[in-house]
C-alpha cells in the first residue's frame with residue numbers, strides 16, 4: 001500500500017492496544033463475536049488524531065484530497081450512506097425550494113426522495129428503450145436539449161449514467177449543452193466508479209465535464225457496502241461550501257471509520273493496480289463472449305454509437321424457452337451462480353477484477369447446459385418489450401405527496417386515483433408512475449397485462465398498488 005492515511009491511523013491506534021473509554025460500545029471489538037471481532041478492532045469514533053468527517057483537517061482531509069486527485073476531481077467528499085446520500089447532497093445543494101431540475105425518468109429512487117425532501121420540481125425526460133431486449137438506453141441529447149429549451153429557468157440537470165444495464169450517455173456533449181445554458185450538470189454515476197481505471201470503459205462523468213457526480217465504490221470496486229464518493233469540479237456554477245454543508249446535513253455524525261478506511265484502501269489499490277486488473281478482466285470477458293456464441297444465449301450490447309460498461313454482462317435468454325427470471329433461478333439453484341439482477345428477458349451480471357478465468361469458465365459451462373436443456377419452442381415466452389413510454393399527468397408534487405396517507409388497492413380500482421409510490425416494471429426499469437401522478441385506465445391495463453406476462457414490477461404487491469388516501 002502506498003498512501004492510506006485513514007487506514008494507517010486506525011492500524012496505529014489499534015496496535016497500541018489502548019484502553020478505550022469511548023464509543024462504539026463494543027470497545028474495539030471486545031464485545032463482538034466471531035469474525036466481527038476483527039472488524040471491531042478498527043471501528044472507532046472521533047478520538048484524537050482521527051479527524052472529523054464534518055469539518056476535516058487531518059487524515060480524512062488528506063484521504064479525500066488523495067481521492068480527488070485519483071478521480072480527477074477538484075474536491076471529493078466521502079459518503080458513508082452510499083450514493084443515496086451523495087444524490088441527496090447534490091440536489092439539495094443545487095436546487096432551491098420550488099426550483100426545477102431536469103431529471104431522466106430512469107432515475108434512482110434516491111433522486112425522487114431528494115426531490116421530495118428539498119421541494120424540487122422535476123422536469124422529467126423520457127429515456128429511449130431497446131424494444132428487443134427491453135433495456136433502457138438512457139435519455140438522448142436531443143431530449144435534454146428540448147427540455148432545456150422549454151425550461152430555461154431550470155436550476156440543474158440530473159442524469160443517470162451508466163444505468164443498471166451498463167449503458168452510458170454521451171456526457172461530454174450533455175455537459176457542453178448544460179454549460180451553454182449555464183446550468184450545472186449532476187451525474188448519478190453510482191455504477192461507474194471503476195471507469196477511471198481503464199481506458200476501455202466509458203469516459204468518467206467528472207472528466208467529461210460534469211459539475212458534480214456521485215459514485216458508489218461498493219458497487220464495482222473492492223470497497224465495503226455503503227461507501228461512495230461525491231466529486232466536484234469547480235466551474236463556477238455550484239458553491240462548494242453549500243455542497244459540503246448539505247452533504248454534512250444528510251450524513252450521520254458518527255461516520256464509520258471502517259467504511260472510510262475502505263474507501264481509502266480501494267482508491268489506493270485501484271491507483272496502483274487498476275489498469276492491469278481491468279485489462280485482465282477485459283481479456284477474460286472477451287474470451288467468455290467469444291465462447292458464448294456457441295450457445296443460444298446472447299450477450300446484449302447496444303448499437304455501436306452507444307458506449308457501455310464491458311464489465312456489466314447482460315445476458316439475453318430470448319432464444320431459449322426461459323425468461324430471464326427463470327434463468328436467474330436456475331443459475332442460482334443448480335449452479336450456485338448468483339446474478340445481480342434478472343428481469344423478464346435478461347440476467348445482469350457484474351464482473352470485477354476479482355473474478356478469475358475459472359469463474360468465467362464455470363459460468364460458461366452453466367450457460368452451455370442451460371442452452372441445451374431449454375431450447376426455444378412454440379410455448380417460449382414473448383420477448384418483445386411492451387412499454388408505453390408515457391409521462392402520466394401530475395396531480396401533486398412529489399413533495400406534497402409525502403404528506404398523504406397511502407393505501408394499497410387492486411390495480412383496476414386505482415383508476416382515477418393518485419399514485420402513492422414509484423411503480424417500476426423490469427424491464428425497462430423506468431417508473432410507469434411516481435408518487436403524485438394519476439393512475440389512468442391505460443396505465444392500469446398496462447400493469448395488469450405485464451403482470452400476467454410475468455414481469456417483475458416494484459411496488460406492486462399481489463396485484464395491488466399504493467394510492468394516496470387523505471392528508472396526514
Ligand SMILES: Cc1ncc(COP(=O)(O)O)c(C=O)c1O
Nearest residue numbers: 081082083084108188190216228
Ligand atoms: C443508479 C443508482 N443510483 C444510486 C443508487 C444508490 O446507491 P447506494 O446504494 O450506494 O446508495 C443506486 C443503487 O442501486 C443506483 O442503482
